[in-house]
Amino acid sequence: MKQVYIADDPADAHLVAGILDQFGISCEIRGEDLWSARGQLPLTADTLPTVWIADDGKYEKAIELVKQFESGTLIAGKGDSPWTCPNCGEEVEAQFTNCWKCGANRSAETQT
Ligand SMILES: [Zn+2]
Helix, strand or coil, X not given: CEEEEECCCHHHHHHHHHHHHHXXXXXXXXXXXXXXXXXXXCCCHHHCXXXXXXXXXXXXXXXXXXXXXXXXXXXXXXXXXXXXXXXXCCEECCCECECCCCCCEHHHHCCC
């Protein structure tokens, strides 16, 4: 198990867990139960919900997804089909608004 994300709140943790799940990375959320005890406990990383992945081999992929999520490149819950990057031709999963390989914006796809 490796920790890949410290969430601001349980909803945030679930969002990230949902994204990882969509990409086939099984994960679990820890510390949710401590959330209700906030107020009595100091606000540290120990009392924030955290997301952990089961497969350490997917750590780098998970961290990359978290980074994409934090930068707003990755949109949770978008379930449509992959798109092809207009710049480099890479197939990009639907959750990304920008090509993960070259950074080109998806919206360029429909422009001529
Ligand atoms: Zn590209």
